[in-house]
Amino acid sequence: MLIFEPHIHMFSRITDDYERLSLAGVRAVLEPAFWLGQNRTSVGTFVDYFETLIGWERHRAHQFGIHHFCTMGLNPREANDDRVNQAVLDILPRYCEKDSCLGVGEIGLDDQTKTEEKFLAAQLELAKRHKLPVLIHTPHRDKKKGFERCIAIVKEANFPMGMVLLDHGNEETIKITRDLGCWQGFSIYPNTKMDPARMVSIVLEYGVDRMVINSAADWGVSDPMMVPRTVVKLEQAGVPRPKIEQLVWQNPIGFFAQSGRINEAMLQNPARTNLRETFEGNSVLRGQDPDKV
């Protein structure tokens, strides 16, 4: 079964994870621009980070046959930081036009401050100008209220709901979002957010329409294999295979295809792999013969 992992921060993962993902059937990953664990102090570090997402990280993924895409954006935590927030917004247009950028994200709310709201609204306008869908990070604290506030801001911006993916959802938020026409993401974590067993229950109760699952794996305790693991749990629970394929393949492609930059056909084959090729002289190999790997 082919898998499109629609939210994973490979920037903070090791190369072996790409190999494991590839072996588990992950054909494509989407890496939302995010917070790096501590605040950045100048816009230049965002430039370097964005360029890693369209450069070295793509190269690394391609070495394992995995297509690599991203979303670009100013994350809500650093939206609060006046040292960088406006400057990042100013440089985002050129990165929104990169071929592998399929949306604006992850944007949204975290502490639910007025400044976060201002930059969320500004980035909804940015997405409109570039005709891109948005990936919205919803707060981990006071989630239900934050979810509702995100939706209110999207509505105020007249942003089309069908181009909105509200991420990090749970049993409570799906009740809010299912009738809105937006997409719902569930981040499956080893110990928090959502786990495979709860996800099975949600699928059995609500189906899989406009729903995606992801690992949201990053530098914390997380597991990039959570989507393949959940696929196994869904199969064991008797969820029909076409439904599972819709959840982990057609749905994420369908959502991000709204960017006009991908389609299912172009993902049918693995990404071009050439282990002889380096990226700016750098390779993922450490002493191996590229012709024999």
Next chain:
Amino acid sequence: MSAERNQPIAVPTIAALATRLGPTALAIAEPLLAEVRADRSRLPVVFPGLPRRLGREPVRGGRTSLGPGIVDLDAFRTCDLAAAWLLLSAAATDAELWDLYAHGDIEERAMLLRALHFLPVGPITVRLFGEMQRTNMVVHLEAGLCDGDLFSRTVGQPDFDASVANKMLLKLAFLDLPLHRALGAEAHCNAEFSRMLQDLATEREAAGRSVWRDTNRAIGRAPTAGTAARLIGGLEHGDDGVRRSAIEGLMALHRPDLRAFAAERLEREPRPEIRALLQRLVTG
């Protein structure tokens, strides 16, 4: 590329590129140019989208003179020509070109390097050749070094003398790209380049690795110590391509005293087409 320096070359090149692009592509590209002319800060926003807007299909048309040099249009895509058209029409400065390269993804950089073939040669050409040399990416070396005579036209520019050019040509050997794809590069072969190639070949052979097939052709054009011996040895090589290139190298040497080695090989050469080449070498 200053706008003033750009103008004499730009006008006919822009017209030639427009003809090749055709009305459908121009209808897409012209509003983008207007956007850039109205606001220069839109150039880095417009540029990345050219492949998906203009298309990645090869232009086709074979080797042709277009603008300041010669290109093999079979290797250029519609978006590459559109990029050149846009940059020339907008009179993009060296600083703008560098910015596009520095912040571009792999495909944008390749597109920019292909567009360089149609822009006037100058400091930005030399700077970007330096980046190609440093970063060692096959797709970029192909874009800048191959399928046109950009390299040949750049040799002799400030900071691009023979020693820099030799390092650039050596990349072809490292990456196993054919010499003939760098149009006119053969004319820049020199004894120092031959020494570098022979050293590389010796090193590769010692490691049991393959040697660039064009080594013999290149060293024959500009011999140095050891060249004749390497070429004579090549006549006995098990690989047809190596034997062929050794004969071509010996032909380029114009050394009648070496014909006896070719004559000695002639009877044992199993390939008719290589035998015919040997015969030409023997008879001079």
